[in-house]
Structures are given as structure tokens and as C-alpha cells.
Amino acid sequence: MFTVLAANAFTKILNDFGVTGPLFIAQVINFIIVLFVLKKFAFGPIQAMLEQRKNRIAEGEEKLKRIETQLAESEERTTAAIEEANGTAKRLIEEAQESASAISEQKTQEAIASAQGILAKAEEAAKAERAQMVTELKQDFGRLVAATTANVTGKVLNDDDNKRINEEAVASIKG
């Protein structure tokens, strides 16, 4: 009884609102076709482009990550290489400094030795020159003494006299 009443009420509602089986089925088929058309010709191309762009962005991000990783690795390698180069350079500088100080010492010693040799030679030359000057002075002095004697005495001095006076004058000088 209740089922019959409910069925009658339902049928009445459907009739009041203009629902009929064929029309309803036609609308269902219509809606399915419309959805297919919209999917194929409306959303399809746009969604494909959106998907393509999304993939491209994802690829770009992937590449960016890879580049960042490579950059980080490269920076690490560069830092290591720089540190190694710094170490090598430091070692080379130290070696160069050691070598330079050794060479400098050697050169200093050589210079000192050379200077000492020059000084010794100079002293010897000075001594020889002094001796020669002394000899010359003595000879000049002897000649002056002989000339002075000859003038004072008014006597003409012969060679023996000159020689004697010279020898006496020279002998009287120290050194």
C-alpha cells in the first residue's frame, strides 16, 4: 500500500516537473556527448599546454638543482684546489726564502772576503807607495842638503862629496 502510494506520488512529481523517460535518456546522452566534446575540444588543448609547461618548469627546476649541485661541487673542488695551490705557494715561498737567505749569506761572505782582499791589496799598495815616496823624499832631501851645503860653504862639491852628504843626510832621517 505504502509502496503504491509512494510510486504514485513519485510519478506525479515527475509529471508535474515534465520529466519523461525518453527526454531524460536523451538529456543523459546529450550530457555525455557534451562532456566528451568539452574534454576533447575545449579542455584538451589547454590542459595539454598546461601539462607541457608544468613538465618544462619541473625539468627546469631539476636542471637548476643539478646545476646547483654541480656548482657546489665545483666550488668545493675550486676551494680544495685553491687551498692546495696556497699550500704549494706557501711552501715554495718558504723554500725561496730559505734559498734566498742562504744565497744572501753566501754573497755577504763573498763580499766580505772580496772587501777584505781589496783592503789588503790597498794596504799593500799604500805601503809600497809610501816606501817609494819615502825613498824619493830621502833622495830629494839628500840633494837639498848637498845643494844647501854647497851654497853655504861656497865650495864646489864633486860627485864623491855629493854622495857622501846624501848618504849622511839620508842616514840622519828616521825610517
Place this chain on the structure above:
Amino acid sequence: MSKILSTLSLLALITGVACAEGGHQLTPESNVLVGSRDGLAITNSMVMVWLATGIIVLFCQAATKKMSMIPVGFQNFAEWIIESLYNFFEGILGEHLVKRTFWFFGGTFLLILISNWLGLIPGVGTIGVQGEDGSVNYLLRGGNADINVTAAMSVVFAVLWFYWAFTENGTKGFFAHIFAPKGDFSGVMKFGMIAIFFLVGCLEIISIFIRPVALSFRLYGNVFGGEQTLESLMALGGTYFAFAPALPFMFIEVLVGLVQALVFTLLSAVFLKLICDHGDHAEDH
């Protein structure tokens, strides 16, 4: 300003003349243009749905005519609409489900929206051919002002809902989702909860079968009611000023068209999400 006045005058003439001459109110049932109600037929609401589909397809085709990776102009606008819709439904359904179902939700949303807005264009539901018995066979009618259309949408969704629910959960998972107790219970409490959740499951089953009815009547009722309101208000304005009382309600109907499209698709998406949600008891299936 003169353009606005001339448009309003045209609107007044179209609506006013139709109302004055026909004096007919829109009836709940659609008009058959070709064929008969009991067989193959083309109705005025069917034509409106095709028109709406054509507009959407033309719009998308025009936007994608010269597709470029960097979108500009029309393509940018079309992509913005589709992407916004996609993101909106993704927020409800999640990344996996939206990929499977966007064609339905996106298509249905735009179809309902454009159909609703097309129903507001002067001439729709007012221009028709008068029969010998005095009844007017209107050439166009708001797509969703015909319950056959909204019922078709709801039933198609209901069938798809079952398909997606079973493929996502499996048969065991589907029934477990509905009848299995949620939570961890032991002892007498466990048996009590099994009985309670079985009853809740029975109610859920009833609810599942009521959903298409609710969806179709909600959409139909709002759109048809809106059209009735506009028509009644236009009748108040007389022959030449029929547009005046209805004008503020036209703006409301524009908003109602959007809201109803949103409500139908949003509720459908939520129904689907509820049955496919693995969050609470993923261990069950």
C-alpha cells in the same frame, strides 16, 4: 549612455512584447521543438545546452589557435580560467583524483555557468511560436531550468561516482568505507560500534541515492525560480517598462548562475572526496 538606453529599450521591447502578446508563464516542462515528448525529441533546453557547449568550445579553440609556451592575450585568459578551476578542484580532491576527474568537474562547471548566464539573455524563454491552442512553444529556455537536464547531470555524476569510488577503493574498501567502524574499539564497545556504524552505513546508502535528486532539484529550483521571478517582475512593468523592475534581479541572477554552478560541482567533488578519502583508515584497504 545612448547605447545603454537603446539596449534597455530593445530588452523592454523583446520582453514586454512577448509577455504582453503571449501572457504565458514559463512552465516547468521544456518545449519540444522537433519530435515528441514520448520519443526522440529536440527540446529548447537541449538547444541551449548545445549553444553553451558551442560557446565554450569556440572560446577554447580561439584561445588555443596560436598556442605558445609563453601565453599572451586570449590564451592567457583561457589558461587562467582552466588552471584556476583545476587548482580549485585540486584543493578539494587532491592531486591524484583531480587528474582523473577534472574533465567532468571542469566541464560541468562551465556548462552550468554558461547555460545559466545564457538563460538571462533577452529572448530566452520569451520568444516562441504560438500554437493553435494558444500555448507558446518557446524557442530557447535556460538549460538548467529543465529538470531533465539537471537530472541527467546528477545521474551521470552518480554513475561516475560509483565507478571512481570502486576503482579507487576496491569493492571491499568501498563497503568498508561505508559500514566499517571508524576508530579503535575493544570489548563490548566494539560490538556496539559495529552495530551503530552498520546503521550509519544504511543511512549513508540512502543518502547516496538521495544525492542526485537533491543535486538536480537544487540547481533546477534555483534557475527555474530565478526565471519565474524575472518574468513575474517584468509583468509588473507594463508593456514598455517591463525591464525596470527586473533589472536589479538580473544582476542577482548573474551571481546566482555562478553560485549554483559552484554549488553543484563543489558538492559533487566533496561527495567524491568523502568516499575516496584514505586519510583516516588507510590501513583498512
